[in-house]
Amino acid sequence: MVPHPATLDHEELLVRRGRRSGAYCIVAVHSTALGPALGGCRMWHYEDNRAAMRDALRLSSAMTLKAAVAGLPLGGGKGVIALHGPVPRGAARRDVLLDFGETVDAVGGRYLTAEDVGTTTRDMAVVARATPHVTGLPRARGGSGDPSPWTAVGVEAAILATCERAYGAATVRGRTVAVVGLGHVGLPLARKLSRRGAKLVVADIDPAKRVEADRLGAHWMTPERALTAAVDVIAPCALGGVFDDETVPELQVAAIAGAANNQLAHDAVADALDRRGILWAPDFVCNAGGIINISVELGPSGYDPRRARQRVHGVGDTLRAIFDAASDGATPLTAATALAERNLTRGR
Ligand code: NAD
Numbered sequence: 001m002v003p004h005p006a007t008l009d010h011e012e013l014l015v016r017r018g019r020r021s022g023a024y025c026i027v028a029v030h031s032t033a034l035g036p037a038l039g040g041c042r043m044w045h046y047e048d049n050r051a052a053m054r055d056a057l058r059l060s061s062a063m064t065l066k067a068a069v070a071g072l073p074l075g076g077g078k079g080v081i082a083l084h085g086p087v088p089r090g091a092a093r094r095d096v097l098l099d100f101g102e103t104v105d106a107v108g109g110r111y112l113t114a115e116d117v118g119t120t121t122r123d124m125a126v127v128a129r130a131t132p133h134v135t136g137l138p139r140a141r142g143g144s145g146d147p148s149p150w151t152a153v154g155v156e157a158a159i160l161a162t163c164e165r166a167y168g169a170a171t172v173r174g175r176t177v178a179v180v181g182l183g184h185v186g187l188p189l190a191r192k193l194s195r196r197g198a199k200l201v202v203a204d205i206d207p208a209k210r211v212e213a214d215r216l217g218a219h220w221m222t223p224e225r226a227l228t229a230a231v232d233v234i235a236p237c238a239l240g241g242v243f244d245d246e247t248v249p250e251l252q253v254a255a256i257a258g259a260a261n262n263q264l265a266h267d268a269v270a271d272a273l274d275r276r277g278i279l280w281a282p283d284f285v286c287n288a289g290g291i292i293n294i295s296v297e298l299g300p301s302g303y304d305p306r307r308a309r310q311r312v313h314g315v316g317d318t319l320r321a322i323f324d325a326a327s328d329g330a331t332p333l334t335a336a337t338a339l340a341e342r343n344l345t346r347g348r
Contacts, residue, residue: 021096023083025099026052026079029060030063030078034074037060037074039116040079040113040114040116043123053080055080056078068343069339081119093123100130113135114134124136150292152189155258162233163232172198177233180203182204182237183237191216194217203226231252241263243269279323281332
């Protein structure tokens with residue numbers, strides 16, 4: 001089973017071949033029941049255009065769930081640019097981004113784009129030349145900027161709420177946390193946890209990141225070892241699919257909360273974790289800080305980082321409500337999905 005399989009219960013799917021670049025630009029709108037469909041633009045090499053479409057369909061439905069569980073007035077969408085040649089630079093990059101912007105514009109505001117894997121805040125400024133339906137523009141242009149530090153703020157709040165449930169106190173002081181993946185989210189998260197007095201284990205496939213581990217005074221491990229180390233919390237902050245039927249029996253941890261999307265290879269892994277008494281904080285709840293930050297930009301009074309911080313800290317309260325609901329025998333995954341469904345039904 002694939003996490004968030006590509007269903008076809010979407011409101012819209014637009015596929016256009018860019019007139020400048022020839023690249024296929026795809027916009028999938030899964031749901032606008034709660035508001036305009038928000039989701040980043042992924043610029044990626046796919047096996048073929050069908051795979052790119054499937055990715056847009058799959059990721060847009062995951063965004064519906066993420067926005068709904070966070071209680072945001074936003075729906076789920078996703079943009080994809082399917083690359084065929086090398087990663088475009090200079091004028092070629094501008095052309096592909098303008099083609100994508102025209103595709104976004106053709107959806108008439110029912111889809112709002114943002115940066116994602118393969119695109120940057122600076123790219124969004126180019127997309128904005130072709131459409132007003134762009135979020136996460138640089139702060140200097142009135143946007144909410146890079147979402148990653150905000151995702152880290154939300155994951156930090158999630159880890160504190162998870163510690164509270166698993167260990168009885170909302171603190172990481174003296175606890176050992178393994179941060180697996182020291183990228184745009186994992187590194188600021190590790191710094192925050194270190195400031196809060198956590199003992200850190202860190203891991204990355206990129207050996208250059210070891211310098212950061214030394215700066216943090218953290219213990220460096222390979223990702224495989226870090227995921228099965230005897231620590232208090234694992235924070236997966238790299239790729240998805242890290243927990244499956246083989247890895248769950250190997251775990252020596254009681255709590256998991258991190259940024260990586262689709263951490264479970266399939267939904268039944270949530271039951272396996274529960275049976276082992278491991279508290280798993282659903283990824284799509286933990287990593288909503290970035291879109292919560294964007295939602296502030298879309299509010300009536302515009303972007304305000306103080307309001308953003310306050311709302312992103314709400315990730316902890318959402319998780320507490322999910323853990324409460326899960327105490328009657330449901331898993332946190334089932335409880336989180338039920339909360340999203342309730343919010344969606346109310347919106348409809
Ligand atoms: P990133 O690309 O900046 O960082 C990922 C890091 O993980 C890199 O340092 C990379 O070398 C490392 N890595 C890759 N494969 C690994 C492996 N197998 N084991 C250990 N490390 C590995 O990505 P990011 O923006 O920090 O995002 C991290 C995760 O969080 C992704 O799953 C992403 O989808 C999810 N996420 C990010 C955001 C955001 O705002 N950036 C929002 C929601 C979800």
